[in-house]
Amino acid sequence: MCDAIWKCVRNSRIIGISGHIRPDGDCIGAAMSMYLYIKKMYSDKHVYVYFESIPERFRYIKGIDEAVTNYEDKNADLFISVDCSDPERLGEARRMFEKADFTVNIDHHISNLSFADVNHFAADSSSTCEVLYELYDKNAVDYDIAACLYTGISHDTGVFKYSNTSKRTMQIAGELIEKGIDFTEILEKTFFEKTYVQNLMLGRCLLESKRILNDRVIVTAATQEMMDEYGADKDDLDGIVNAILQTKGAEAAVFVYQLGDDEYKVSLRASGSADMSRIALLYGGGGHVKAAGCTIKGNAKAGLESLLRELESELEKV
DSSP states (O other): EEEEHHEEEEEESSEEEEEOOOOHHHHHHHHHHHHHHHHOOOOSSSSEEEOOOOOGTTTSTTTGGGGSSSSOOOOOOOOESSOOSGGGGGGGGGGHHHHHHEOOOOETTTTTTOOOOOEEEOSSSOOHHHHHHSSSSSGGHHHHHHHHHHHHHHTTTTTTTTTTTHHHHHHHHHHHHTTOHHHHHIIIIIOOOHHHHHHHHHHHHHHHHHEEEEEEEEEEEEEHHHHHTTTTTTGGGGGHHHHTTTSTTOOOOEEEEEEEEEEEEEEEESSSOOHHHHHHTTTTEEEESSEEEEEEESSSHHHHHHHHHHHHHHHHTT
8 A cells, every 4th residue: 555655646746735624733744744755755746735724833844834725726636635534524625635636545543434546544553643654764754754743643642641552653753753853842832832812711611511421421612702702713722622531530521612603513532432433423523432523513502412412322332
């Protein structure tokens, strides 16, 4: 499969790269590492990378200012999707993906739909950045590519805390550190450091949270009114669901916030063996067993009640 991917690259002149909407650390790290790697190894290629938006905390990544966010249509010979389990999650970039002569899908989500001409995903990998590291020529992974990959791996493992962290994950992280990256700075600035507004939103969501299902689940929401009150945007909600799950006795956490008119993002987390990806898939989403997400459209109250019934059923299995 590795050879098939690089054969596609060699046979293409114009290459587009993108990940999922609302990009996180693994999505940005994966897309940017692929962008830098192709530019380094195949200098004759015209490469474009697309993001719906670029959170400020990732601006240290080399070349990220070259990324496109306005999704101008380009006729790519090859389009590479990274860290995206479903073509719908490519957002506006899906148009370019579908127009490309050939497509590649590289991912690590167990819910991946294998929607490209060439599909390569490993559900037992911690992150898409870990998958990509195994595809790259290790001697070609320089400081800048290593910084991208370490960003993605550290974010999708919760700084090597989540159960998706394996011995191989730690080995790769060590090899990336040997490239000279300032890994402590990456972790501090992109994972631990929070703005004042982020802390206000976290505090408010904790105050508004409820324990349900015999205290096994904690549910909270960030309403548009709350966000307006604190001048918050979607980036200021990062990490809230993980913080809620850290509550003693919580087996699952559910966090909801409004995306638009009658459209709500739901983040699901589990500390035990309940399968969050199964629930997310029922609502058109996806993800991992312990971390998944979906979108509810229409009546938020009815949609959330339905989702919580599915969560209760899932918890009864464990």
